[in-house]
Every structure is written in structure tokens, then in C-alpha cells.
Amino acid sequence: MKENNGHKIVFALLMGAVYTLFGLIQLITGFSRSLGISAPETLSRFIANVLFIPPDAIGGFVLVLVGSVFIYGFAELHSGKYEGIAYVYVGILLSLIFAGIYVLAAFGNVLEVYLLKNEAFAGWSILDDLRPEIYLGAVSLVAYLQWKDHFDIEN
Amino acid sequence: MSEITLDTLMPGDLARITKVRVKGPARRKLFDMGMVAGSEVELIRKAPLGDPLEFRIKGYNLSIRKDEAKQIFVHLIE
Amino acid sequence: MENKKIRVALAGNPNVGKTTLFNAITGSRQHVGNWPGVTVEKKSGMRIYKGYEIEIIDLPGTYSLTAYSMDEIVARDFIIEEKPDIVIQIVDASNLERNLYLTTQLMELETEMIIALNMCDLALERGDKLYLDKMEEILAAPVVRTVASKDIGINELLDKVIEEKNNEQYHGHEIGYGDEIEAMILEIEKILTEDPELADRYPLRWMSIRLLEGDANVHDKVSRSLISKEIDNLLDSIDQEEYEADIADKRYVAINAIFPQLCTRCDVKLSKSDMIDRVLTNKYLGIPIFLALMWGAFELTFAFATPFMDMIEMAFTWLASNVAGSLQPEWLASLIGDGIIGGVGAVLTFVPNIFILFFLLSLLEGSGYLSRAAFIMDRLMYKIGMHGKSFIPMLMGFGCNVPAIMATRSIEDEKDRLITILVVPFVSCGARLPIYVLFAGTFFGRQAGTVVFMMYVLGIAVAVISAKFLRSTVVRGRPSPFIMEMPPYRVPTLKTSLVHMWDNGAMYIRKAGTIILFGVVVIWLLASFPWGIEYGSEGSYVGMIGHFFEPVMEPLGFDWKVTVSLIFGFVAKEIVVASMGVLYGVGDNQEALTQNLIADPAITALSSLSLMVFSLLYMPCIATLGVIKKETGSWKWTLFALMYGIIVAWIIAFIVYQGGKLLGY
Numbered sequence: 001m002k003e004n005n006g007h008k009i010v011f012a013l014l015m016g017a018v019y020t021l022f023g024l025i026q027l028i029t030g031f032s033r034s035l036g037i038s039a040p041e042t043l044s045r046f047i048a049n050v051l052f053i054p055p056d057a058i059g060g061f062v063l064v065l066v067g068s069v070f071i072y073g074f075a076e077l078h079s080g081k082y083e084g085i086a087y088v089y090v091g092i093l094l095s096l097i098f099a100g101i102y103v104l105a106a107f108g109n110v111l112e113v114y115l116l117k118n119e120a121f122a123g124w125s126i127l128d129d130l131r132p133e134i135y136l137g138a139v140s141l142v143a144y145l146q147w148k149d150h151f152d153i154e155n
Numbered sequence: 156m157s158e159i160t161l162d163t164l165m166p167g168d169l170a171r172i173t174k175v176r177v178k179g180p181a182r183r184k185l186f187d188m189g190m191v192a193g194s195e196v197e198l199i200r201k202a203p204l205g206d207p208l209e210f211r212i213k214g215y216n217l218s219i220r221k222d223e224a225k226q227i228f229v230h231l232i233e
Numbered sequence: 234m235e236n237k238k239i240r241v242a243l244a245g246n247p248n249v250g251k252t253t254l255f256n257a258i259t260g261s262r263q264h265v266g267n268w269p270g271v272t273v274e275k276k277s278g279m280r281i282y283k284g285y286e287i288e289i290i291d292l293p294g295t296y297s298l299t300a301y302s303m304d305e306i307v308a309r310d311f312i313i314e315e316k317p318d319i320v321i322q323i324v325d326a327s328n329l330e331r332n333l334y335l336t337t338q339l340m341e342l343e344t345e346m347i348i349a350l351n352m353c354d355l356a357l358e359r360g361d362k363l364y365l366d367k368m369e370e371i372l373a374a375p376v377v378r379t380v381a382s383k384d385i386g387i388n389e390l391l392d393k394v395i396e397e398k399n400n401e402q403y404h405g406h407e408i409g410y411g412d413e414i415e416a417m418i419l420e421i422e423k424i425l426t427e428d429p430e431l432a433d434r435y436p437l438r439w440m441s442i443r444l445l446e447g448d449a450n451v452h453d454k455v456s457r458s459l460i461s462k463e464i465d466n467l468l469d470s471i472d473q474e475e476y477e478a479d480i481a482d483k484r485y486v487a488i489n490a491i492f493p494q495l496c497t498r499c500d501v502k503l504s505k506s507d508m509i510d511r512v513l514t515n516k517y518l519g520i521p522i523f524l525a526l527m528w529g530a531f532e533l534t535f536a537f538a539t540p541f542m543d544m545i546e547m548a549f550t551w552l553a554s555n556v557a558g559s560l561q562p563e564w565l566a567s568l569i570g571d572g573i574i575g576g577v578g579a580v581l582t583f584v585p586n587i588f589i590l591f592f593l594l595s596l597l598e599g600s601g602y603l604s605r606a607a608f609i610m611d612r613l614m615y616k617i618g619m620h621g622k623s624f625i626p627m628l629m630g631f632g633c634n635v636p637a638i639m640a641t642r643s644i645e646d647e648k649d650r651l652i653t654i655l656v657v658p659f660v661s662c663g664a665r666l667p668i669y670v671l672f673a674g675t676f677f678g679r680q681a682g683t684v685v686f687m688m689y690v691l692g693i694a695v696a697v698i699s700a701k702f703l704r705s706t707v708v709r710g711r712p713s714p715f716i717m718e719m720p721p722y723r724v725p726t727l728k729t730s731l732v733h734m735w736d737n738g739a740m741y742i743r744k745a746g747t748i749i750l751f752g753v754v755v756i757w758l759l760a761s762f763p764w765g766i767e768y769g770s771e772g773s774y775v776g777m778i779g780h781f782f783e784p785v786m787e788p789l790g791f792d793w794k795v796t797v798s799l800i801f802g803f804v805a806k807e808i809v810v811a812s813m814g815v816l817y818g819v820g821d822n823q824e825a826l827t828q829n830l831i832a833d834p835a836i837t838a839l840s841s842l843s844l845m846v847f848s849l850l851y852m853p854c855i856a857t858l859g860v861i862k863k864e865t866g867s868w869k870w871t872l873f874a875l876m877y878g879i880i881v882a883w884i885i886a887f888i889v890y891q892g893g894k895l896l897g898y
Contacts, residue, residue, distance in 0.1 A: 036679075061525070062529070065522065069512060069518060072518065083508070085508075087511075089512075090509055097526070101533045108537045108539055109540075112543065115540065115544075116540060118543065
């Protein structure tokens with residue numbers, strides 16, 4: 001039980017950092033887009049086409065939030081409080097929930113394109129809908145499947 | 156053993172109810188939910204904004220506002 | 234001849250899986266209605282089993298049978314007045330101690346009882362040890378193990394029902410209340426027997442205990458009898474508050490004595506549920522997580538429903554042009570095409586949205602999260618004169634007012650519910666957005682987004698201020714006490730959530746559908762006559778009505794065209810934009826409409842601002858009014874909602890327009 005926690009602590013730290021970082025990127029790009037400011041060309045393209053982070057202020061907030069949950073958990077576990085594991089568990093659940101939401105939204109788009117042949121979606125490809133909420137959520141899914149029965153809180 | 160009111164508990168405190176001085180319809184509802192003299196209560200947490208309070212009583216979790224907790228007298232167990 | 238009909242009532246605490254069990258027994262043979270004279274939902278169903286016709290009535294979930302709320306009175310009255318053959322109490326096996334409180338009260342009603350010990354799987358998982366034999370012995374009632382969510386134990390339960398019906402033996406465990414109280418009980422019983430009609434109708438001991446507790450409802454039943462004076466004299470001689478406390482006390486003493494014999498190792502301290510709660514009600518993370526989840530629910534509803542909504546819209550457009558186009562005479566084509574298909578289409582387009590929203594809401598409720606939502610938001614809500622439970626309906630108002638008002642059913646206190654219902658329509662629903670988009674986009678350019686955001690904020694502000702205002706005038710009093718169980722988190726049952734979704738969605742279609750259909754036909758009539766006039770033009774009745782009200786609307790900056798569109802908006806707020814299109818003769822063409830609006834000297838940026846404000850606040854759409862009538866059960870309050878909205882809208886739009894003119898815009 002204690003050995004498992006070692007893995008979880010590292011997981012919490014990494015996920016926390018990545019979620020928060022990507023979340024801030026998404027938040028800032030989303031926010032500045034609504035203000036009319038845009039980042040230098042190469043940076044924008046890198047963010048959009050390599051990291052697949054669409055500008056979205058609220059989506060960014062959600063990512064930062066999930067990241068905070070993980071980091072909170074890491075902080076508690078690191079300082080010896082075993083209850084911190086709860087944050088890792090809930091962090092994983094939240095990332096799965098939001099991943100699910102965006103996957104279903106993408107599915108809705110798929111229906112629009114292929115079933116309804118909606119011209120508003122001309123040139124849309126499924127990659128347009130890929131975003132950190134989804135691919136980071138996939139990482140969480142792996143973690144969940146591995147660990148789901150190992151979230152012991154009783155010492 | 157001094158008597159204090161339920162709202163002064165800290166998370167984790169365990170107490171036993173001595174008297175319920177709540178008046179009005181809330182009184183009966185509290186009785187129905189197990190807040191009677193003699194019951195053991197434990198404060199689990201306060202809500203993010205400070206109110207209401209969540210207690211463990213009779214094997215389940217019950218939350219009430221400070222307004223009501225102020226009128227329930229207890230003495231600490233541990 | 235043996236009677237093959239059995240009448241069964243289902244009782245139990247909230248959150249014990251009663252609905253799930255009800256669904257498991259009755260399947261799809263259900264009927265939802267109202268208990269007569271009150272706005273409490275009544276569910277009944279039928280099941281044919283081994284040749285018996287079993288009628289099941291789902292009583293409201295209650296923690297006890299005191300007269301604290303309408304739910305309890307309804308449940309109690311059904312048992313003593315209608316006298317069902319059997320009462321099944323559904324008990325949460327993982328929460329036995331508190332559930333027994335209701336058991337003691339049910340037993341005092343002297344009715345045939347069966348205990349359904351539900352959620353046995355959870356108790357087992359926790360490692361609880363339950364002693365069913367002891368339970369049957371002490372409670373003197375049969376106990377059946379069930380796991381309603383997995384359809385386990387249902388047949389055994391029904392078998393027991395048949396067995397008990399044919400047994401016709403009264404069971405029950407009697408609680409002793411101590412010498413002093415028992416002496417009082419005997420005295421009251423003696424007096425009660427002097428009225429044979431009363432004594433025959435209700436269980437004697439139960440009545441006595443209730444009277445000693447100061448139960449207003451039972452006191453009412455007695456006050457009409459000749460012995461009521463005697464009873465009152467006796468009651469005056471005792472301290473009722475003390476007795477009330479003592480009686481509740483003794484019940485728990487009895488339960489404390491029984492409980493350890495029924496269950497060992499039954500209170501687990503830190504469970505998985507507590508673990509999750511640490512995070513979800515965390516001081517800093519709790520509220521952001523709540524907001525994020527709510528936003529997620531809306532996002533999902535919208536994104537996933539859109540393709541289905543588009544499909545329906547396409548279908549109706551096709552239907553309108555093909556069917557209506559080929560119909561003669563022309564007026565019939567117009568009625569069917571513009572009127573009925575158009576109107577019904579407007580309602581049905583929203584159906585995927587509503588269904589998904591209800592489904593998600595049901596999932597959230599089944600998981601137990603909604604009680605945490607109320608817990609988190611209560612302090613804020615209390616400050617504005619509302620209860621924590623009101624937050625979710627208000628939030629839902631951002632999507633659509635109709636399901637939002639239907640969601641107020643979870644608020645027990647009548648006044649709290651009424652205030653919420655009256656205030657929700659001010660929250661800016663999805664239907665108002667096209668209006669903002671059109672006018673803000675046309676007249677405010679780069680600030681359009683901010684203007685729209687301000688509309689949402691204004692809606693919330695008016696809702697909040699209205700709540701305080703109504704609380705100090707028309708619906709006086711403080712919000713009801715917050716005394717709520719926080720049930721353990723559970724994985725919601727898919728089936729139950731789907732059934733809830735269907736029930737509520739079907740109600741929306743019925744309600745909104747019939748009312749909107751009616752409204753659409755009326756408007757169509759007004760827009761098509763006098764005969765020969767162009768649909769919805771200045772010469773039609775609608776146009777005349779617009780001109781008639783113009784003087785009233787002029788101080789707000791509206792001309793007759795705007796007024797007419799607002800009248801159309803009565804049916805559904807989305808229609809405001811569509812009718813402007815018709816009045817300017819550009820139909821669906823948004824760009825042409827924008828051009829026309831800019832060109833029209835009667836419409837300025839300022840007047841469009843006051844128009845947005847007015848359409849935000851003026852009375853709820855007709856579907857919402859329909860649901861308000863259903864949920865309040867009163868024409869008085871429905872009309873109040875209507876008038877209040879119009880008056881508030883007029884005043885604020887007036888301030889905006891005239892104030893703006895004073896400032897030189």
C-alpha cells in the first residue's frame with residue numbers, strides 16, 4: 001500500500017504540473033484572443049499544431065483547476081498526510097469527466113459533419129477537436145485502470 | 156464538564172448532546188434526524204464559506220446551519 | 234372468493250433507493266400525478282404477479298411522520314385514511330440506525346408492514362454484519378433483502394406481499410415511553426374512546442402520542458370532535474415541548490437498544506465517500522470544482538444536443554415547405570406551415586437539449602453530489618433570502634427556464650420554492666441569446682461581447698434583488714432551516730436516471746407542447762387576419778395591437794414593429810428575432826436584417842439596449858408560465874409572475890433608455 005503511494009505521488013506531481021501549465025497556456029491564449037491580442041506567429045502555431053491546445057479561457061480554467069487538485073494532493077502526501085491520496089483520486093475522476101465531456105462534444109461534431117453534412121463544418125477534421133483535456137485524460141484513464149482498487153485510506 | 160454549543164466545535168471534535176434549545180419547526184425536524192439529548196455528534200467539516208456545518212450522527216452525515224447549532228448544547232468527549 | 238387485488242404503499246427515507254425499487258417492481262406501468270390539493274408528486278404503478286393484481290403507491294420519501302412538511306402529511310394521511318393492505322418500508326441497510334426511526338413511527342400507525350432491506354450490496358462491501366432473524370423477531374415484521382438497482386430480491390418481496398396479505402395478522406413492535414408518558418397516553422386514549430367515530434377511524438395509541446407531541450395536524454382532526462375541549466384541557470396541563478423532546482428521546486433509546494443486536498461493525502469512519510468529500514467540499518477547491526462541473530454539464534448538453542437539434546430543425550423545415558406548400562387552400566397551408574409546424578418545431582427543437590439536461594441532473598442527484606452543491610452554496614443563498622437548494626434551479630435557468638422551474642420540486646419548503654420559481658425567469662435563458670447576438674452585434678461592434686455579458690449579470694442582479702424584495706413583501710419570512718442529509722456518494726443507476734429523464738422530458742413536451750401550440754395558433758390568427766392581409770404585417774391584428782401599445786412602449790424607445798415582435802416573443806423568446814425578420818420583409822436573412830435595423834431611424838444603439846433589457850426581464854415565455862402554473866398549482870402566482878416580470882422589465886428598460894438619453898446618447 002505504501003509502495004503504491006510512491007508512484008501516485010510522482011503521478012500527482014507530474015499531472016499537476018502539466019495540467020496547470022497547459023491550462024495556463026490555454027487560458028492566456030483564450031483570454032487574449034477575446035481581447036484581440038495574438039501571440040507571435042511561430043508560438044501560436046506551435047501551441048495549436050504541436051501541443052494541440054485550442055485557445056479557450058474556460059477550458060483553460062478547468063485544466064488549471066484539475067492541476068491544482070493534483071498539486072494539492074502532492075503537497076499533502078509529500079508532507080506525510082496520507083489523506084492527500086483523496087486528491088489524486090478525485091483529480092483522476094475529474095480529468096476523466098472532462099475528457100468524456102469533450103469526447104462527446106467531438107462526437108457531436110462528427111455527427112454534424114458526416115450525418116448532417118453541415119457546410120458550416122467544411123474542412124473539419126477530427127484532429128481539430130483534440131485538446132489537452134482529452135489526451136491528458138487518456139493518461140488519467142490508464143492510471144485509473146491500474147489503480148482503481150488501490151486507493152486505500154485506512155492506515 | 157462545561158457545556159458549550161455545537162457551533163463552537165472544531166473539525167474532528169466529538170461531543171454528546173445535553174440539550175436542544177432550538178424552537179419552532181426546526182426543533183422537530185432536528186429530533187427526527189437524531190439530534191436529541193444523549194446522541195454522540197462529531198463535526199466533520201465546515202462548508203467552504205463557513206456555513207453550514209457537516210456532522211456525523213447516528214451513523215450518517217447531517218448538515219445544519221450555525222444558527223441552529225448555536226442552540227444545541229453539548230459537552231466535549233475528546 | 235379470494236380477493237386477488239393487493240394495495241401496497243412504499244415508504245422510506247429519501248436516498249434509500251425507493252424510486253429504483255418502485256421502477257423495478259412496476260416496470261413501465263406507471264402513472265405520475267399529484268396528490269389531491271397539493272403540489273406533491275404522486276406516483277403509482279401496477280404489477281401482475283402470480284395471478285395477483287398489485288397496485289403500488291410510491292409515498293414521498295420522508296425521515297419521519299411528524300407534520301413538519303407536506304410530504305410527511307401526505308404519506309401519513311395515505312396510510313391512515315386509505316388504509317393500504319401492506320406498507321413496505323424501504324430501509325437502507327448501510328444506514329440502519331437512522332432508518333429505524335421511521336420504522337418506529339410506521340409501526341405506531343398499526344399497519345401491516347414488510348421491511349425491504351435495500352442496498353445490501355453496499356453494506357456487505359463495508360463488512361457490515363446484519364442479523365435478519367433478529368430483525369424479524371424484534372420488529373415483528375418480515376424482512377426481505379433487496380438490491381433494487383440490480384433487480385435482486387424483487388420476486389421474494391412480492392412473494393412476501395402475497396403471503397402477508399393472506400395472513401391478515403397485524404405485526405408490530407411497540408415502544409415504551411416511560412411511566413409518566415405512558416400514563417398520559419392511557420388518559421388520552423380513555424378520552425378518545427368517548428368519540429367512537431374518531432376511535433374507529435385512527436389508531437388510538439398513535440393519536441395519543443401525536444397529541445402529546447403537539448402535532449398540529451392530528452390536533453385538527455380531533456378539534457372537530459365533542460371531546461376536543463377535554464383533550465385540550467389535558468394538553469394544557471403538560472409542558473408540550475418537554476414531552477416532544479422526551480418522546481423523540483425515548484424512540485432513540487429504544488433504537489439504541491435494538492440496533493446493536495441487528496448490526497455489528499456498522500459505522501465505518503473514513504470511507505471512500507468521505508475521501509471524495511474532502512476534495513469536493515475543500516475550502517479553496519470546492520467552489521471552483523462546483524462551477525467547473527456545472528459549466529461542464531451545460532457544455533455537454535449543448536455540444537451533444539446540437540446535431541440532434543439540427544436534425545429536428547431540418548426535418549421540420551422540410552415538413553413545412555413540402556407539406557404546407559402542397560396544401561390548398563392557402564390559408565390552411567399558412568396555418569399548418571407557418572403556424573403549427575413552425576410552433577411545434579420550436580418546441581421540439583429543444584427536446585434533445587432538455588432531455589440531456591435532465592439526464593445529467595438525474596445523474597448528479599443519484600450520485601449524491603447535489604446535496605453538496607446546496608451545502609456549498611447555502612451561505613450565499615441565505616444572504617439573499619433563499620435556501621441552498623435553490624441554487625441548482627437558478628443555475629439551470631441559464632439553459633432553459635422550463636426545466637429549471639421543474640427542478641424546484643426538490644425544495645421542500647413552500648415559500649422557498651415559490652420565491653425560487655418567481656425569481657428564476659429573470660435568469661437569462663438560452664432563448665434570449667439570439668436577441669442579444671442580433672442587436673449587440675449590429676449596434677455595438679467590438680463591445681458586443683461585453684454587452685451580452687452585462688445582460689447575464691443584469692439578469693442575476695435582478696433575480697437576487699427580487700428575492701430580497703419578495704421576501705420582505707409578498708412572500709414573507711426567512712428561508713427554511715438547512716437540515717439536510719449528506720448521503721454517501723454512489724454510482725448512479727443508469728436505469729433510474731433514464732427513467733427520470735424520460736418522465737421529466739415527457740412532461741416538458743406535454744406541457745410546453747400543448748401551450749406553445751395554443752399560443753402559436755392564437756398568434757397566427759392575429760397575424761393572418763383581417764383576411765387577405767400579409768402575414769404579420771402592419772395591417773394585421775397583431776400589427777394593430779402593436780400600434781395600440783406603442784404609446785406605452787415609446788418611452789422605452791420601441792416602435793410598433795419592436796412591440797409586435799415582443800408580443801410574438803410571448804410564445805417563445807427565440808421568435809422575437811424571427812418576427813423582426815418578417816416585419817422588415819427579409820425573412821431569415823440575418824445580414825439583410827442587420828442592414829435594415831441600422832437603416833431604420835427608429836432603432837438606435839440605445840433603443841436596442843433597452844430592447845435587450847426588456848426582453849431579458851419581461852414575463853416568462855408561455856411554456857415557462859405553463860410550468861409555473863403546474864408547479865405552484867395556482868393561477869394567482871402565475872399571473873403574478875407575468876405581471877411582475879412585465880412591470881420590472883418596463884421600469885428598468887425605462888431607466889436605461891431615458892437615462893441614456895439624459896446622458897446624451
